[in-house]
Amino acid sequence: MNIRFQFKRGEELKFISHLEIMRVFERAFKRASIQVTHSQGFNPRPNIVFALPMPVGLSSDGEFADVELEKTYELSDFIEKINSHLPEGIKVVDAKEKTTKTKVMGIVNAARYRIDFEAPKNTEINEIISNVLTKKKIIVLKKTKRGENEFDIRPLVYELSGDFAEGTGFFNVLLGAGQNDNVRPELFIEGVQGCIDIPIEMLKMHRIMLYSSSGNLWLPLLDKRFL
């Protein structure tokens, strides 16, 4: 049976890396005696794949993963079982059976973030937002295996709003995400910094949801159209 599930990770667990999150799930499945199928070959790996890596420091309400199980489960049983074997700070919130062959990491193409930041008290949030949105290009340096490349993130800033008071504020931003054209929150902040003269410092980053597009809609990855 193939299941796609949505999970969240809270403040408690946001300092562990993506690789470690994968291991948290592998071990939780073992503890819960939910048998996951394994890949063939020299070094068999459990068949669990994640939608998008979570950088260290990111909390999230909208993460997704696909898992292939040896047996069939009632979805509510599955959720209850795995949750009772996951550490505090990580929780499966929904699960659906998946019948298509598409893998979850192949369909992600946007992510909504709430990014908290610090800036001088007289900062005007609307000015920043319009400044960013009226730019034709926002060039940042993206690290790749071969070094640093210039990368225009403006086409990948789909929506931007925010609020600011008393020296702190936040952006609510929908950014391009996925295997291609991924804009991490740090890169976005770097881009914003390039558009304005005042210094801003990121305080927290939180992923609200991962989406895939269908027609002209952004839909969460558990939408039946993707299953």
Added chain:
Amino acid sequence: MKVNLSDKILMSVEKPARYTGGEWNMVVKDPGTVDIRFAFCFPDVYDVGMSHLGMKILYHVLNKRDDTYCERVFAPWIDMEKVMRHENIPLFALETKDRIDKFDFLGFTLQYEMSYTNVLNMLDLAGLPILASERDKTHPFVIAGGPCACNPEPIAEFIDFFAIGEGEEVILEILDVYKEWKSSNAERQDFLKRVAKIPGVYVPSLYNVSYKEDNTISKIEPLHPDVPQTVDKRIVSDLDEVDFPEDIIVPFIGTVHDRIMLEMFRGCIRGCRFCQAGFIYRPVREKSPEVLLSQAKGAIEKTGYEEISLLSLSTSDYLCLTDFTEQLLKLTEERKINLSLPSLRIDNFSLDLMEKAQKVRKSGLTFAPEAGTQRLRDVINKGITHEDITSSMQLAFEGGWNNIKLYFMMGLPTETTEDVEGIANLANEIVSIYYGTPKEKRAKGLKVTVSAACFVPKPFTPFQWFGQDTIDKFHDKQKILKSKLSKASRNITYNWHDARVSLLEAVFARGDRRVGKVLLKAWENGCKFDGWNEYFNYDVWMKSFNEEGIEPAFYANRERNFDEVLPWSHLNMGVSERFLQRERERAYKGITTPNCRVQCTGCGSAVFDTGICKDCSIGGEKA
């Protein structure tokens, strides 16, 4: 009181999960409901400390008590310490993030001499006076145990008291006495006197050490009549009965030994004369296969770990090994769990077992001849012959292993140039055994790694009187071996140890109370994480010795007489001095001693009347 670890701080350091806790199986209690708060302190970074079985055992044993909350504390890595000192964040416990300076106990485990500066650094980070004599009623008691506690003198000034031997029973008795004391509202000193009466507890401030003109010890005597003259180590009599944790903490970040460790037995029958563990953990006490299998199953189910490792000083010596591993393999195969099998002697059985256990590609094979010639192997009572080595290598190559790691020591007693060259000769012989193996049987590409450590003489071994080679001598020997090996096969890689670290290990392994001053000075001069190459600073150490007017050679390189009062002579680890002297004399004559199963050597451990000594007809001498 919780410390404030902001996102900004955590995001600025390497591996922030070292400091955030919350792992699966972490014990959560309301600190308000317990009488005793215990900070188990490991004087190294999280990734190292979380690999340590002793901590898992004591964490479990302590937290089983409703009146006690045991939490973990590790040495913050260099980057985190910098932030903590800058932001005035004191050392805190991982479970509650509470600062530990108001806890009831700080318990350090002493696994390695080179972690001593970290002990001092952690006391300082916690906000405690470094010297035990400067602590008062508002401070926790700082206690310590572990293998290095069998000569606690170098850190005696910093620790209120030590638990000698195995800790899981004595720690509970200590807590009981503590509760009584706490409710009696008596002085700090009063608790130390009370606790000194518990067998296995050593309170250094209750003993006076006097010295002769030649700087050797003249006397070690208790300051009060009711303080014991010698402190006997504690052991657990029945390992099947003692609590063993199945619900061990599963770290998020990778640790050095990131797997279930199944302790098969304590002690070792072999009696290798250089090996401290082989003497101080006597007598050999095995767990029954039934108990082991049930603990393995429990731990697998409660942790979700993908690997389990057998733990003992010599896996091959477990009595029911064949039956036990057969059943264990069944258990692990069903659950797709890796079984790792360290310290196995190489023979048909073990190679076959390793092949079954490791579904994945054949990893390296580790083998420890320890010395290059048979003469020297007999001196150290290694218990293997040249024929054993060549035939097991032959078997390994025929079985398709091609990555061999060989461990040796340099500077063993009676070592000559011939013995040093013998290491190269043996490595060469192993290479030719590989090329002599039919091509269709052997795997392609031979890799032989020769590692040669510098021998550090340890207390409670037959070599405790031995003067360690000087750094120059080690360097000469390393040069000889290096040149011999460089002319040899390209398949051989040579790794050597920093002789300067080994010198310090020797000083602190066999030092007396006076070397504590050097330790304090070195820490004040910035030494910490001395076990980490990148932070070990020999020059600062030598400067610190100089400033304190203490000669490292006196402790490391000086040969002692049998009649010298050794700094640990008031502690009894179960092996008698007479036995150690006998063994040392046999060593120098090249006479081997049979293992405990073949013949009792009368080491003195028969007084424990348990394990392999239980039905010993010879009985040995009572220590």
